[in-house]
Amino acid sequence: MKEVVCNNALFGIVLCAAAWQAGVWVNEKLRTPLAHPLLVGIVLAVSFLAAFGIPLDWFRQGGQIISLLLAPATAALGLSVWRQRAVLQKNFWPVVLGCAAGSAVNALAVNGMCRLLALDAALTKSLLPRSVTTPIAVALSEQGGGLPSVTTLCVLFTGILGTVAAPFLVRLFRLEKEPVAAGVAIGTSSHVIGTTAAMGLGEVQGAMSSVSIGVAGLLTVALALVW
Template identity: 90%
Template structure:
C-alpha cells in the first residue's frame, strides 16, 4: 500500500508543496528569520520520510520535477531588476565591484580553509561554488571534478544561512539606508534563497540581489579556472 501511494512523482511534489506551506505558516506564527519556510519545510519533509520509512528514491521522483523549476524561478527574478533598472544604471560599477569582492573573498576563504583542513581537491572544487545559484554551482562542480551532491548540500545550507542571517546583518552593519549595498551583499553570498530575504527587505534590495546572482555566478566561474 505504501509503495503504491509513495513510489510516484505526485508524492514528491505533494510532499514538497505541503512542507513549504507548513513552513510558511510556522514562519508567520513565530515571526522570526530563524523559522525560514525553506528550513522548516526541509526538516518536516525529512522527518516525514524518516518516520514513515519512505525511501529517498521515491521522493526524488517528484523532487526532480521541482528541481526543474529552479532555473525559470531564478530567471523570474529579472522582473524586479527591470523595475529597478534606473537604480542599476546609477550604481552599475559599485554593483559589479561589490560582486567581484564578494566572489573573491568566498574563493579565497574556501580555498584557504580547505588547505588548512587538508581536504582533497574534489572537496575543494565541490565547496568553491557554494555561494552561487544551484544550476551554476553544480555545473562548475562537475566540470572541475567535484562532487555535485556535496555541492548541492553546501549551496542549500549557504542560501538558508544567508536568508536567516540577512535581516540581522543588515541591522548590525546599519545598511537600512544603503539598499544597493545590502542587496549586493545578500545576492553575492547567498544566491536565490538569500534573495527571498532581500525581497522582503525592499524592492531595491531584491533587485540588486537578483543582479548579483548572475554577476557572482559569472565571476565565480572565472575564479574556478584558477583553482
C-alpha cells in the first residue's frame, strides 16, 4: 500500500507543497528568521520520510519536477531588476566591484579553510561555488572534479544561512539607508535563496541582489579556473 501511494511523482510534489505551507504557518506564528519556511519545510519533509521509511528515490520523482521550476523562478527575478534599472545604471561599478570583492573573499575563505583542515582537492572544488546559484555551482563542481551532492548541500545551507542572517546583519552594519550595498552583499553571498530575504527588505535590495546572483556567478567561474 505504501509503495502504491508514495512511489510516484505526485507524492513528492504534494509533500513539497505541504511542507512549505507548514513552514509558512510556523514562520507566521513564531515571527523569527530562524523559522524560515524553507528551513522548516526541509526539516518536516525529511522527518516525514524518515518516520515512515519512505525511500528518497520515491520522493525524488516529484522533487525533481519541483526543481525544474528553479530556472524560471530565477529568470523571473529579472522583473525587479528592470524596474530598478535606473538605480542599477547609477550604481553599475559599485555593484560590479562589490560582487568582485564578495566572490574573492568567498574563494579565499574556502581555500584557506580547506588548507587549514587539510581537505582534499575534491572537497575544495565542491565547496568553492557554495555562494552561487545551484546550476552554476553544480556545473563548476562537476567540471573541477568536485562532488555535486556536497556542492548542492553547501549551496542550500549557505542560502538558508544568508536568509536567516540577512536582516540581522543589515541592522548590525547599519545598511538600512544603503539598499544597494545591502542587496549586493546578500545576493553575492547567498544567491537566490538569500534574495528572498533581500526582497523582504525592499525592492531596491531585491533588484540589486538579483543582479548580484549573475555577476557573482560569472566571477566565481573565472576564479574557479584560477584555482
